[in-house]
Each structure stands twice: as structure tokens, then as C-alpha cells.
Amino acid sequence: MEDEKNDSKPKSPEQPDASTAADQSGTPPPSSIPPAGAMGGADAEKEAMVEQAKSRVAAIKETLSDKAASDPSTPTAAPKAPVKKKEEGPKPVDASNHPLVERLKAKFDSAVVEAVEFIGQLSIRIDGLRIVDVCDFLKRDEHTPFNYLSDLTCVHIPDRAEAPFEIVYNLYSIPANERVRLNVATTEEGVESVTSVWPAANWMEREVFDLFGVKFKNHPDLRRILLPPDWEGHPLRKDVALEFGENEWTKKHLPEMTQVQLEQLEQRRAYGLELLSVPQERMMREILQQGKEVMPKDK
Numbered sequence: 001m002e003d004e005k006n007d008s009k010p011k012s013p014e015q016p017d018a019s020t021a022a023d024q025s026g027t028p029p030p031s032s033i034p035p036a037g038a039m040g041g042a043d044a045e046k047e048a049m050v051e052q053a054k055s056r057v058a059a060i061k062e063t064l065s066d067k068a069a070s071d072p073s074t075p076t077a078a079p080k081a082p083v084k085k086k087e088e089g090p091k092p093v094d095a096s097n098h099p100l101v102e103r104l105k106a107k108f109d110s111a112v113v114e115a116v117e118f119i120g121q122l123s124i125r126i127d128g129l130r131i132v133d134v135c136d137f138l139k140r141d142e143h144t145p146f147n148y149l150s151d152l153t154c155v156h157i158p159d160r161a162e163a164p165f166e167i168v169y170n171l172y173s174i175p176a177n178e179r180v181r182l183n184v185a186t187t188e189e190g191v192e193s194v195t196s197v198w199p200a201a202n203w204m205e206r207e208v209f210d211l212f213g214v215k216f217k218n219h220p221d222l223r224r225i226l227l228p229p230d231w232e233g234h235p236l237r238k239d240v241a242l243e244f245g246e247n248e249w250t251k252k253h254l255p256e257m258t259q260v261q262l263e264q265l266e267q268r269r270a271y272g273l274e275l276l277s278v279p280q281e282r283m284m285r286e287i288l289q290q291g292k293e294v295m296p297k298d299k
Contacts, residue, residue, distance in 0.1 A: 190215035
């Protein structure tokens with residue numbers, strides 16, 4: 001009878017074991033986590049193995065260094081690669097046999113002082129007394145008519161006392177697509193003007209006269225073109241100081257002004273009566289007197 005009662009009691013559902021629960025949730029059961037002491041022992045063992053490996057590497061390096069020191073035939077370091085010398089840049093070459101130079105020599109003989117070629121650029125040094133004749137010949141040349149004066153400038157060479165200025169003529173032939181450079185060594189007295197050959201040389205020669213002080217004989221209107229007529233000196237000469245300095249022009253045209261005069265100047269400018277004389281220009285004299293460095297020089 002008791003057996004029948006026990007059989008008749010409802011059975012509770014079976015509890016899943018630990019392994020089944022771990023498989024279903026993905027989280028290990030508490031029984032599978034090792035104690036803290038075991039984890040600490042594993043880390044200590046790993047650190048000990050690392051230290052042993054470092055000790056072996058250091059011992060091997062020390063052995064190799066001792067062997068190299070005892071054996072002089074053993075090279076201490078790898079040989080350095082040979083240093084490659086820098087290639088020299090192009091240099092000017094003699095151009096006496098250039099066809100244009102030969103035509104000029106045949107026509108003017110001693111007027112052609114020197115001819116060199118550098119990176120395809122032909123430069124011919126001409127006697128200053130024959131510069132107009134040479135330019136006129138080049139402009140009318142049948143093979144390469146240099147009908148365009150692209151530039152006329154000057155170079156100051158103070159160390160060359162006998163002729164410290166170098167007038168440079170850059171010519172271009174539009175039909176032949178050729179260029180040539182003429183150089184003339186001269187003094188401050190200058191050379192003959194080439195405005196009769198190229199009228200465009202008018203303003204170019206005036207600029208050279210203004211900034212270098214080199215004169216051009218028979219120029220139709222030789223006067224300053226950039227600086228005021230009463231300016232002193234020529235700023236592109238090498239003997240001109242780089243520092244700002246006061247001269248007679250600044251004393252005359254940039255007088256000291258009181259506060260009342262500055263206010264009057266502002267009022268005139270507001271009505272368009274004084275467009276060029278701005279207060280900053282008038283204050284330039286004060287800057288020069290105080291010796292302030294307006295523009296830093298190249299070191």
C-alpha cells in the first residue's frame with residue numbers, strides 16, 4: 001500500500017546538472033573557476049620563464065662580444081657603403097664657334113670680347129663703344145632677326161674697379177625663336193642708348209639710371225622713373241646700406257606734424273583732397289629717427 005502511495009505522488013522536474021547549465025548559458029559554473037592562489041602561481045611562472053629567456057639572450061650577446069674582442073680578425077661592425085660623390089653642375093663653355101658669334105666677329109672683329117654658352121643660353125660680351133652697331137646688326141640679321149628687346153638691366157660689381165657696372169641686354173628673335181644675351185662692362189658714365197634700335201629701351205634705361213646711376217648717352221628723356229626727382233642716391237648699388245636712413249628728401253617731404261595737423265590731414269583725406277599723403281607716410285620720419293627695424297634684413 002505504501003509503495004502505491006509513493007508512486008501516486010507527483011514527481012518534480014529533474015534539475016539540470018552543472019555541465020548542462022554551462023553549455024546553455026555560456027558562463028562557466030563557479031566550481032570550474034580555479035582559486036586565486038592557482039592564478040597567481042601561473043602568472044609568476046610565466047614571468048620566471050620570460051626572465052630566463054632574457055638572461056639567455058644577454059649571456060649569448062656577452063659571449064659574442066668577448067669573442068670579438070679577443071679575436072682582432074673579427075670585424076666589429078659592417079663596413080659602411082661608399083659615399084657617392086655629388087655630380088658637378090653644368091659649367092659655362094666657350095662659344096667662339098657659334099654661328100652667330102662668327103657672324104658678329106666677321107662684321108665687327110674686336111668688338112666681340114668674349115662668348116660663352118651656359119645651359120643653352122648664349123652670352124656675348126661686347127665693347128661698349130660698338131653696342132648700338134651690334135644691336136642694330138642683330139635686329140636686321142637675316143638668319144635670326146632679334147626684333148624684340150625682352151629686358152635691359154644692370155649688375156653692380158664693386159670689386160671690378162675699372163668697370164663696376166654690367167649692362168645686360170636680353171634679346172629675343174620672334175621669327176627664329178632664339179635668344180641671346182649681350183653684356184657690356186662700363187662705368188657710371190655709361191654707354192650709348194639703344195632707343196634708336198628698340199624704342200622700348202626708353203623706360204628700361206631710365207630704370208637703370210634711377211636705381212644704379214648709370215647714364216645713357218643720347219637718351220631722349222633720361223630722368224628718374226621710380227623714385228622722386230630729388231631723391232639722393234641709387235638704391236640698387238651694392239654700397240648702399242640695407243638699414244633705413246633719413247636723407248634730405250625725407251626731411252623735406254615728411255616733416256614732423258602736430259596732433260592738430262594730423263587731424264586736419266585726416267579731414268582732407270576724408271574729402272578726397274589728400275589721397276597720397278597718408279598719416280603712415282608722414283610718420284615714416286619718426287620711424288627712421290628712432291632707428292626701428294621696419295623690415296628685417298637677410299641674415
